[in-house]
Amino acid sequence: MPVKVHIHATHRRFTNGQEVVEVEGNTVGECLNHLIQQFPGMEKAIFARKDRLHNIVEVYLNHASAHPNELVKSVRDGDEIHLIIMLAGG
Amino acid sequence: MIKHLGIIGDWVIGYYLEFGIWVLGIGRWRDTMLTPGERERYDRQIMIEQIGPEGQEKLKRSRVVIAGAGGLGSPIAIYLTAAGIGMIRLIDHDRVSMSNLNRQVLHWEEDVGKKKVQSAATKLRNLNPGVKIEAIEEMITETNVSRLVEGCDAIVDAMDNLPTRYILNRCAIEKNIPFFHGAVNGFEGRAMTILPGKTACLRCMYRGSVPGEKFPVIGVTPAVIGSIQATEVIKYLLGIGQLLTNRLLMYDGLEAVFTEFAVNRNPDCDHCGSLVQKE
Numbered sequence: 001m002p003v004k005v006h007i008h009a010t011h012r013r014f015t016n017g018q019e020v021v022e023v024e025g026n027t028v029g030e031c032l033n034h035l036i037q038q039f040p041g042m043e044k045a046i047f048a049r050k051d052r053l054h055n056i057v058e059v060y061l062n063h064a065s066a067h068p069n070e071l072v073k074s075v076r077d078g079d080e081i082h083l084i085i086m087l088a089g090g
Numbered sequence: 091m092i093k094h095l096g097i098i099g100d101w102v103i104g105y106y107l108e109f110g111i112w113v114l115g116i117g118r119w120r121d122t123m124l125t126p127g128e129r130e131r132y133d134r135q136i137m138i139e140q141i142g143p144e145g146q147e148k149l150k151r152s153r154v155v156i157a158g159a160g161g162l163g164s165p166i167a168i169y170l171t172a173a174g175i176g177m178i179r180l181i182d183h184d185r186v187s188m189s190n191l192n193r194q195v196l197h198w199e200e201d202v203g204k205k206k207v208q209s210a211a212t213k214l215r216n217l218n219p220g221v222k223i224e225a226i227e228e229m230i231t232e233t234n235v236s237r238l239v240e241g242c243d244a245i246v247d248a249m250d251n252l253p254t255r256y257i258l259n260r261c262a263i264e265k266n267i268p269f270f271h272g273a274v275n276g277f278e279g280r281a282m283t284i285l286p287g288k289t290a291c292l293r294c295m296y297r298g299s300v301p302g303e304k305f306p307v308i309g310v311t312p313a314v315i316g317s318i319q320a321t322e323v324i325k326y327l328l329g330i331g332q333l334l335t336n337r338l339l340m341y342d343g344l345e346a347v348f349t350e351f352a353v354n355r356n357p358d359c360d361h362c363g364s365l366v367q368k369e
């Protein structure tokens with residue numbers, strides 16, 4: 001069973017509108033790389049540079065914060081990753 | 091003789107001091123008792139089992155600071171004022187502009203150009219004259235934040251930028267005052283409650299600086315998030331319900347979905363990490 005990545009609304013233009021993308025990998029980083037292989041536009045959306053997420057991007061694994069060191073966190077089949085954008089408005 | 095009069099004098103002074111302290115104590119007790127008018131005003135919430143007259147008196151004794159009198163600050167201030175919080179200190183350095191009016195419902199077209207805290211205080215005092223409203227027109231900085239939140243039981247985050255939120259977060263932790271976070275963008279919002287030294291703080295999720303920018307928003311979003319923050323404040327003050335501690339509540343207005351994420355305390359957090367190590 002693959003890992004599901006939930007795409008934030010602002011990023012869905014890079015995934016052809018898909019809200020959930022199925023990926024494979026043993027870590028969050030590998031899963032995000034697989035996501036980018038499928039949808040290359042996601043790379044600039046979530047990564048500031050290689051192995052460095054934008055500060056505004058938050059990663060949650062199975063509904064729990066994966067911060068810090070998000071990319072090396074282990075994942076198993078059936079896990080769910082949420083990519084969320086930090087909010088600052090009031 | 092002189093010595094004898096001195097003893098009597100001491101006794102008389104002592105008696106009056108004790109009597110004065112007793113009178114002051116009664117005065118404070120009477121101040122927090124509900125008047126017949128307050129019992130009528132708050133009747134429907136006093137009917138709530140978890141509130142009752144004792145809870146209403148707790149709210150009357152409470153002091154809350156709201157940092158920001160804009161999109162989030164408006165519903166937070168309105169509902170806390172309506173609920174009968176004893177004192178609300180509202181802080182904002184800005185003036186009302188036309189582009190605020192789509193969401194900052196405390197300010198009306200006639201208020202454009204006025205100080206936000208003045209505009210807000212006028213409405214809040216009209217809504218509930220029994221609540222003491224302190225309107226402070228200052229920009230929150232690392233230098234003045236401690237003074238601005240002094241003596242309050244809760245700090246509510248109604249800011250529009252992250253740097254000031256972190257100033258408030260650090261101060262809340264240093265002064266051990268609960269901090270009620272909220273933020274919005276477009277149709278999306280989030281809320282989390284922070285109990286210093288006990289639960290994850292806003293900085294525990296810090297990943298680095300984020301450029302400030304003009305953000306899109308429609309008024310219904312801060313209405314939802316601000317109402318959640320006000321609910322959290324009331325729950326905390328009354329000691330009831332389950333707070334949004336170690337839980338980040340995300341709201342997606344377009345999908346009409348609430349999602350909850352667990353947030354962990356970060357031992358390396360530069361705001362509360364030292365408190366983690368002490369435990």
